[in-house]
Amino acid sequence: MTQISRREQNRIEREHRILEAAMTVFAQSGYSGAGMDAIAAEAGITKPTLYQYFESKEALFSAMMRGFRNEMLDVFQHPSDEGMVQDLYLFAWDYADTVMRPDMLALARLIIGEVGRFPEIGRYYQEAGPDRLLQGIMTYLDSCRAAGRLEFQDAELAAEDLWGLILSAPRTHALYKPDLVPPRADLARFIHNGLRVFLRAYSTRPADDLTQLEKLTRLPPPASTGDA
Amino acid sequence: MTQISRREQNRIEREHRILEAAMTVFAQSGYSGAGMDAIAAEAGITKPTLYQYFESKEALFSAMMRGFRNEMLDVFQHPSDEGMVQDLYLFAWDYADTVMRPDMLALARLIIGEVGRFPEIGRYYQEAGPDRLLQGIMTYLDSCRAAGRLEFQDAELAAEDLWGLILSAPRTHALYKPDLVPPRADLARFIHNGLRVFLRAYSTRPADDLTQLEKLTRLPPPASTGDA
DNA sequence: GAATTTCTTTACTTATGAGTTAAGAATTAT
């Protein structure tokens, strides 16, 4: 009954190991800088075995990129019962914890660095990650507007504002400083401020919302959703 | 009296040509992907001549990076007589026109992509570009606060908000899509919206300022400050 | 204007990395 032979099982496991190794090495050295030997060594195999799995360096690179499909998927879509401010607050932390993960930053750096040579990967990543997330935020903000809790003309701009206020600064810094992992307290500073500004600009009852936000920011930040 | 011989003159010109060529090729292919032959060819010389000017690939790369010292320098520092809203509006366009220039984006992509291997270049660039600019914005915003025109606790956060609201979105998109130069109308959309949100959140007289901003945004955008 | 110096080039050396071939180890089926 073992339709899945031990061999096949090993093959699959090894493929995962290869893709992880490829991620590590490509992120460290870039596409041209990464050697197939180095990737094989990182995966604990040798080069010809690697070619058994992927016919070329480019194929491996593409497969790896496509493998990293949106972990940052539907962070949130629908309003909860806890109210908008808490939704936004938890969302902000969730998003921050994902986007600021070292491996996510390394992936972003790699894509940005190689996008000149692999334009389709830039597009793919944009659509699978940021664009989908933006859609989620837009949907949520729209529902808040429908409920009379927010006021805006253009949902896309509002969503971009939210992201720009909360994460643009720490992420930009992090992209330029790979050695420096920003402490959680720094993130809190940007998240609290960003939400404050967003609510001041967009809320239909800013005073109430800001009071509630104050309460939330006095508590310790929510636990990180965990690493990959 | 020609202390500067023709030779020296040529040398200097050629060094410029080499650095420009290096920028072009490095930006296109990354550090590892760029060949010294390709750079030499781009500069209209051959490889050994190149080594007369720079002792190694790494030296050339570093020199080039250091050569691109902040063109985005003191975009603005002091309040003008035209009033805060116009200052901010002109500043936003000035900054956008600089930051969204294809060569600036290519440079940013290159640095982000190579920062894992050249951390000091990431730091240098951050300090020479973004950090200095942020200081300029902070100084200006502080003066507005002193004049009673803006209200905030933390000048750094306010400055980051301004940048995040205006340029985070178009720049992030542009970083991932090198083939797509964002049209000026798109920039206008983000700039107008960003300033609107910023003023709503930070101005001491939001109604007045938003009216004035409306007037400005009805005019055609200011002429681009020109290419490098 | 001829000699010296400096700069530029053609032609090399060496190393590293992508991709392959043939031999050896492990696994499945009888």
Place this chain on the structure above:
DNA sequence: ATAATTCTTAACTCATAAGTAAAGAAATTC
């Protein structure tokens, strides 16, 4: 257990790219 098959490896080929040495062109000095 043994034969057949499949997977893995050590050793190789070929191309490209970093860096160099010696020959040739150009400019400066006497």
